[in-house]
Amino acid sequence: MSTTRDRIVVTGLGATTPLGGDVPSTWDALLAGTSGARALDADWVAEYSLPVTMGATLAVPSSDVLTRVEVRRQDPCAQYALIAAREAWADAGAPGIEPERLAVAVGSGIGGIDTLITAWEALRTRGPRRVMPTSVPMLLVNSPTGAVAMDLEARGGGHTPVSACASGAEGIASGIRTIREGRADMVVAGGTEAAIHPLPIGGFAAMQALSTRNDEPQRASRPYDVGRDGFVIAEGAAMLVLETEEHAKARGARIYAELVSAGLTNDAFHAAAPEPEGIGASAAMRQAMELGDIDPREVVHVNAHATSTPVGDIAECKAIHAAFDDRIDHLAVSATKSMTGHLLGAAGALEAIFTVKALAERIAPAQINLDDKDPAIDLDVVVGQPRPLPSGDIVALDNSFGFGGCNVALAFRSV
Structure with a gap:
């Protein structure tokens, strides 16, 4: 059993982002000063006359990584979480652990917006018989947590913090609590989002929260600059494997850093x-x-x-x-x-x-x-x-x- 005095360490990292399809490519692009922002080429950009026509989409589409069945049965937010979690788990050495001692915590601010709107359009235009029976499980904000838990056979708990743009960080904080309360020895924790969709973009634009530098997407996100005019919406997922230092050393794991608090x-x-x-x-x-x-x-x-x-x-x-x-x-x-x-x-x-x-x-x-x-x-x-x-x-x-x-x-x- 863990105690509040146990040191918690990071032993695995995984991500899919606008800069790369994994952590090494993302980190290299970050250090090189690469921007992941680009013009959006979806048909709905022109269809809805959106005032913002750019975003930071995934560098590697999830369909290039997952099977057809996984793509069809999971909302993009769960797809991204699955990709990141698998990388993090492999990076941690794919440790053998009792399922009851492994937990998952994946935060998301919006969840399955793509599935929700697709189901609504099917109902509105073609009737209830055309709504997919998997719609509700796919649109739930905890669907990424469930997908990752099933993939890793994690039965020690599945948590889904929903705290807007702090959700992913709170997922990691949830991992701290889970381990220190003795409910698990390891937690796969992080966040996911797949909100590059006309509704969130239209809503954020109406709030004047998004940059409108549509003619130069790569220069649009400019924190601290006097010319900043809003954020650039992005998508992706990131996951960390957390465990006690004792557990990590016992299995000979590489330790990246300590997660203190x-x-x-x-x-x-x-x-x-x-x-x-x-x-x-x-x-x-x-x-x-x-x-x-x-x-x-x-x-x-x-x-x-x-x-x-x-x-x-x-x-x-x-x-x-x-x-x-x-x-x-x-x-x-x-x-x-x-x-x-x-x-x-x-x-x-x-x-x-x-x-x-x-x-x-x-x-x-x-x-x-x-x-x-x-x-x-x-x-x-x-x-x-x-x-x-x-x-x-x-x-x-x-x-x-x-x-x-x-x-x-x-x-x-x-x-």
Whole structure:
């Protein structure tokens, strides 16, 4: 049985993203400063006269990886989770473990939107007999969790945090709780999202949350730049294999980093806008450091939420200042959504992988598209070239914030 004193480590990583079909290709593209944004070529872009005609779609379509049956029976959000989970599990050595000691936690903000709208259109235009009998299981937000659990025969629990753009990070936080409460020895945790669809794009555009730089998609996501005008919607999934250090060492597993703690708070301020002073976000960072017994001076790197919205970036900047009492000269801040776009419910999990890789390889990714830095953003943002991180025992934070005021900060330590 696990205890609250057990160290939890990361032993497997998996992802499918706009930058690559797996973690190595995604990480290499990230360090090279590659953008995953591109013009959307779907017929519905013109059909609905959408004001935003770009997004960061998968670099490798799921149909190129999965079987026809898997594609037909799973919503894209579950397909992406399955791809990422299989890679993470293989990366961890595909360990033999009792099914009752393996759990799954996959967060998603929106879930099976493609299946939902397809089923509605079938009902509306052709009647109830044309609605697929698999529609409800496919559209459920927990369908990715179920798909991964069945694929890995994980019977130790299946959890699906739904906290908007913090969902993937909260999936990882759920993994911490599951292991420390003794309910599992290993957890496959992360997030997935497949929301590049006319309805979410139309809705986000109506909120003026999306960038409208349709003529230059690769330059559209520009956190901290004075010319930022919204985020670039993206899709994908990212999964981490978590286990106790004792369990990992007993089976001779490679360890990437320690997952020390998670801070979870809520702004209780607005349905979509962040609390302008970053009070809840800073509290999440402080909580993560306090729960992990982390001295703020140990934290050398932050993978920021940094979506490229005018208001959100400033609120997070204030939150970082507050969390570290303005002692931030030692923090190298990365804004990786400048390359990946915003994967919504999968963003926090993908950025957790980037944080783990940054610690393991001692290098912080550099932001792109920062041509004219907003003077209100007084952070040490990594730009130009990736920056080496210090040797020794260091800590990095992964920030994720979502609609409804959800805030999650994950703390990782080097090994």
